[in-house]
Amino acid sequence: MTGRRIFLHFEAVDSAFYAWVNGDPVGYSSGSNDYSIDSLWLIEGRIERDAAFHARTLSISKLLHSTRWANCGHLISSTQVLLPNRLKIVPHIIRSTDATLLCEVLDDIINVGQKNWWELKFNKQTGGIEGWKVNGVSIMKKGIYPCFWRAPTDNDKGGGPLSYLSRWKAANLDKLIFVNESCSVESMDGYEVKISATYHGIAKAEEKTPSDAEPSSVLFKVDLTLLIYGSGDVVLECNVKPCPDLPPLPRVGVEFQLDSTIDQVKWYGRGSFECYPDRKAAAHLSIYELAVDEMHVPYVVPGECSGRADVRWVTFENKDGVGLYASMYGGSPPMQMNASYYSTAELERTTHNEDLRKSENIECILTISTRVWAERIAGPLVFMMNTLFLPCHTLSPLVFFQKLQQPPALISTSPNFRKSDY
Secondary structure, eight states, X not given: OOOOOOOOOGGGEEEEEEEEETTEEEEEEEOTTTOOGGGGGGGHHHHHHTTTSOEEEEEEEEESSOOSSSOTTOEEEEEEEEEOOSSOOOOOOOXXXXXXXEEEEETTEEEEEETTTEEEEEETTTTEEEEEEETTEEEEEEEEEEEOOOOOXXXXXXXXXXXXXXXXXXXXXXXXXXXXXXXXXXXXXSSEEEEEEEEEEEEGGGOOOTTTSOGGGOOEXXXXXXXXXXXXXXXXXXXXXXXXXXXXXSEEEEEEEEETTOOEEEEEEEESSOOBTTBOTTSEXXXXXXXXXXXXXXXXXXXXXXXXEEESEEEEEOTTSOEEEEEEOTTOOOEEEEEESSOHHHHHHOSSGGGOOOOSEEEEEEEEEEHHHHTTOOSOOOEEEEEEEEEEOTTTHHXXXXXXXXXXXXXXXXXXXXXXXX
């Protein structure tokens, strides 16, 4: 008898143990004999001091010598463990008096910004952003709007009339549009502007205004508040009240359209490959960088794709380093992030990947909830999302990202990041 399987002793494997605090390496141990979780206590002082940061450890095992089935250095296994924070997280500090804010209201348009730096144009009729420029460069074409729909996957379609997709369509979630019920400037001074908008989500076929729509036909009520600071910080607060008889929702988040040149994505979250709340264990938490084209997954039948899970912050920049930064804010959980040249409607329309047509803009979606999470909740729901947006200017934000503690969700264009603030 001849054994056909090849087994290796642990001595043939090189094991290593690493520790990071928010992306910075603070400890390392290597060797099959010395590998031990006790190595962590050698860096306990650093983790204790920086406990407001995200601490994590990673153990990996590689072949020490080549074999018949793999070369030397082949990765056999890897496991990442996230360590709990020991101190209360200090939120991002917005210095509202650092810069003077210019604001003017012309009919239905609200212009907010700083001269020769950034400009945000807000439409009171639609309740959304019509344009966002940084240093004269167009960043955001339109947004920020509620988003509850996504292109269905094979799993969503399984089960025929009892499938999630069938239930979503029966509830008209695939026809959902948002109409602006009200929009106003709540407060305005030289340092900050507060803009509030209320949306009603109704089925597209009804084509009714909020005042004409029957209460029973309103599937969602969304209250969205933008707090804009002279520093360039924009804090988004979004409160969602869905109809109580809706099925588990495809997603709960916000969407916006970026200029096609803002195609460089950097994020602190899971990756680097596509991952979702129910499929992320193998995706390690780290800082990754990809072009938007590289995030697309060419499934034979197009559907939801390009997602990255547990994102703490993300930047969308052009090749010159100009763009937007978005992060968690306050008590918001990590986000699911999608960025693609293919719109949700395009992914849903086509049946073959080669038939997909790119949009003029990049569709970005930040999600705080997906079906996997929402289906575990019973009773009336109220979803709350806080996000921070900042303008990015040149490559200086890179230092800020690596020193970030755990800010709220934010989009910003501000280049004035201070290491002492974080």
